[in-house]
């Protein structure tokens with residue numbers, strides 16, 4: 001069995017297990033358990049760290065159900081292979097070369113060397129960040145909810161934010177709209193989302209002080225920063241006077257909310273204003289930001305920031321009649337550019353096919369459907385409100401889109417890099433690989 | 438001045454001249470002349486052979502106004518440079534190398550050799566086809582309208598169809614809906630559209646009996662055939678029972694109408710059923726077909742059939758981990774693939790930007806706007822009915838989109854092929870150039 005298949009079947013197995021648990025009577029407050037299709041949808045949404053929900057997380061599930069969801073988020077976010085290694089390490093088992101290959105795939109890494117060390121630091125860094133986030137949120141919510149609930153909410157939302165999952169416990173599909181003007185909550189959640197979305201390789205690179213930053217790290221930081229800033233400025237300008245979104249808020253809160261709504265497209269899925277009331281033009285821009293998504297090997301989704309910059313540079317090179325795509329004095333290898341095009345085209349094709357299906361099966365307008373499908377593909381979790389009202393066909397289509405969105409780019413990238421460097425390429429500048437998808 | 442600039446300024450000059458003529462009191466039946474913005478829009482639509490109309494052609498214009506429009510369609514369709522050569526030949530003027538370069542650009546050809554001969558045969562073939570079309574239509578309409586009107590309608594609609602312009606004289610924005618079940622009119626118009634959309638090089642290749650068909654010709658014929666067939670089958674299945682489109686028609690007419698509506702996306706703009714009543718899913722597929730459009734160097738628009746097949750093959754090659762894009766035992770050169778990506782990405786970018794502007798300036802839903810923008814970019818001319826109701830900003834945006842859609846791919850391709858073959862490429866199979874954009 002190829003690593004790609006192991007990953008697909010592994011993710012599917014975790015989803016199935018989670019769905020079975022959510023279907024148990026203990027999982028829901030009505031004592032009936034979740035109907036199976038809704039259970040599969042919710043489990044897929046959790047494992048694929050999307051956050052699209054057909055039932056309200058806070059009011060539908062018991063503590064047991066919510067912990068199952070949180071566990072699936074953690075497993076899905078950090079990757080079940082990372083978890084498998086963790087267990088292997090805990091049990092002192094030897095890690096085989098084949099298992100290392102699986103890990104390489106799970107983390108979208110190009111070298112098998114040091115993969116176990118990397119996995120360990122992935123887990124250490126992740127838990128450290130999640131713990132800090134949980135602490136800050138707990139301290140902030142203590143006065144509102146008391147220690148016990150504050151701690152529970154702190155842990156849940158810190159893990160949900162760092163894993164770009166977007167699940168929340170505030171009820172009535174309201175996400176974080178109650179805290180639109182709260183700087184501590186906004187900044188903490190934003191930092192968790194951003195750190196989770198940069199990718200483990202970037203985090204590890206940033207935490208290794210002695211050496212120069214990789215090209216990949218520099219690109220990810222610059223592109224992510226530019227996307228967040230551009231998105232926030234665009235949202236601020238477009239929605240400034242919208243009486244249903246930013247309009248009634250004081251100026252400082254307007255800026256905070258604009259940044260939060262921009263950060264959430266990288267692909268967290270929390271929101272602090274009612275995005276279904278945003279103007280069409282703003283929603284169109286958010287669809288693009290969700291499509292681009294987060295960075296490679298992160299808890300986020302989308303085609304990835306590096307894929308986006310690779311295709312932009314490729315087009316600009318063609319405009320200049322230059323066959324080589326050059327970035328910061330390095331040539332991006334031709335097969336990387338080809339991968340970027342393949343990923344982007346496959347994503348557009350997938351979104352179009354699912355959109356066509358939904359245009360037939362659902363009663364919503366095209367914009368609402370395109371927003372939903374792009375959100376599912378990018379494992380974002382934002383919705384204009386139709387998720388709970390999806391038809392059976394619609395739920396299945398969206399669940400499959402979340403699954404392909406989460407698993408696809410990774411497995412596709414593996415298939416694509418598997419036999420790389422079999423053909424030499426003409427090189428003008430020294431090569432350096434950046435990660436794609 | 439570069440050839441690309443000459444073409445842009447030339448097209449713009451023809452549009453401006455046409456707009457001034459349409460603004461004359463003699464041009465409109467109310468004796469007031471067309472308001473300037475509407476005149477510019479109509480002239481742009483005619484010269485760019487699009488067919489989107491803000492006023493009804495039959496009831497608004499006098500014979501003079503209609504002949505101005507027909508002349509602009511002919512100039513725009515065959516390319517004003519082809520016309521310039523025609524005049525040069527008539528006047529016996531020597532054609533300079535620079536003028537040949539301009540012609541090469543106008544026809545999207547890769548070699549300067551034989552360009553005058555090609556231009557002559559372009560004009561001969563075009564007029565021969567248009568004359569045959571006009572004759573058949575005149576004979577068909579004689580019994581309905583009498584000789585004089587039948588001849589006028591025959592000439593107008595033959596030229597409009599062969600040039601993929603989509604302007605009609607049947608009033609009330611009704612296009613050819615009155616003739617949905619008429620096989621002679623449907624088949625004649627379809628053949629004119631298809632022949633005009635294949636491109637002059639393909640027509641010349643087909644009319645030269647001694648030699649083997651070029652790779653380009655084979656690809657264009659196969660892809661065009663496949664697109665028409667697939668579109669027709671999809672429309673037939675989706676709309677079969679739609680009471681507002683194919684539903685009430687007898688089965689033979691259903692098939693005829695499905696084929697006509699498929700052919701019209703290649704990018705003629707006539708319609709025989711009310712497309713605004715089609716289902717969302719059908720309209721989505723038509724948006725894709727309009728985006729792909731017709732073939733290079735033809736009277737049609739869109740990214741072009743060869744561009745479409747080039748990016749599909751490129752993605753499939755990447756899936757198979759093959760750096761070379763191979764088709765029928767030939768390698769498609771790398772810079773051609775790069776051009777295909779650049780054209781497609783630029784087109785998507787343009788459509789998205791214009792869509793964003795319209796989502797702000799107009800009151801229509803996203804699907805209607807996307808259909809309109811794609812129709813304008815592909816110089817198709819189909820509309821769900823909003824063209825006459827566009828705001829001033831909307832009219833300007835759509836007019837610019839038609840202009841870039843018609844001029845852009847050609848000029849872009851010129852810029853891109855200008856310095857080609859400066860870098861050698863690795864070749865596994867013998868190379869053969871196919872045209873892009």
Ligand SMILES: [K+]
Nearest residue numbers: 050164268380
């Ligand atoms: K998410």
Ligand SMILES: [K+]
Nearest residue numbers: 487601705817
């Ligand atoms: K047209």
